[in-house]
Amino acid sequence: MSDLETFLDDGPGETWGVVCREGEPRQIFYAREGDAPANRLGAESVGRVTALLPGGGGAFVDLGAGEPFGFLAKGSVAVGQAVRVTVSAEPRGGKGPALTLSGKGEGAPRLLKPGPAVAEWLAQAAPGVEPETGAAAIEAVREAREAALAPGVTAGGLNVAIERTRALVAVDLDFAGVAGRDGGKAREAANRRGLALAARRIALKRWAGLVVIDLIGTAQAPEPVLSAAKTAFADTGVTFGPLSRFGLLQLSLPWRQTPIEEALFGVKGEHARRTRQVDAVRDLRHALETHRSAPWISLIVPDVEVREMAGLVAGLGPRARLVGEATRPPGTYETREG
Structure with a gap:
């Protein structure tokens, strides 16, 4: 029996992949809904050079994903030139992705090939190991997330x-x-x-x-x-x-992935509210998986957040309910049977 296990939790708003060895989380792969695919590790794009650093110190490249632009450390390029590049390190600390030059580009900045999905990263990390899903994956994500933070x-x-x-x-x-x-x-x-x-x-x-x-x-x-x-x-x-x-x-x-705390909460906490909401919906999904005899399970949220969270709950089936509570403070959530 292999001491390697993998877990895949593809839920509303995010996808997690966790690799465990001897029962301990060792690697996390994470994709957040709304993140620019062009900025993810391994993505290939046509970009346009926007600026050069003095003395051949590198170039900034517009990938069509907005600022901050990617950074190309090596390669003889000129401002305005179209280049084909690959993401070698994801954004961090308010900086754009690190890029490697893979050839000449043509046309406007655009994504040519997305980087591997979370499931593909898991398959590379543990070839032949079938990832667990459902409640076991949610529990593995909780443990890995807690350890990583x-x-x-x-x-x-x-x-x-x-x-x-x-x-x-x-x-x-x-x-x-x-x-x-x-x-x-x-x-x-x-x-x-x-x-x-x-x-x-x-x-x-x-x-x-x-x-x-x-x-x-x-x-x-x-x-x-x-x-x-x-x-x-x-x-x-x-x-x-x-x-x-x-x-x-x-x-x-060498840097490769965005630090997990930045991926979850943003560099300046700009994603913190949405992350808390997604966490609450993950708890709801776990309750739905582990309390199958309950006719329905409700996620109680502040009235002011019902609209924001409706899309996260909409696809969970008829047993999942989203209930707003006027007196509940923002950022606090509760799951209840019934």
């Missing part, structure tokens, strides 16, 4: 705190120690475990760029640390920097 993870006396700043991803490993065990060996084992946990959570959060890891202890033998780090970050495209005498390990990961 958490600031860290604690396991067996080891605490791994992970924070993303504008410049880098900072990871702090902290270990309480084990009574009666050799301190050096315990720290080495804890660092090895901490690096593995950090790599998994960074992947789940879909973070990348410069990563600085504060290891346990200062006097570190480089060989075991780098060996553990290479194992933890295998198959990520990682580039390792130095291990400092202060116990800091530096590495760099």
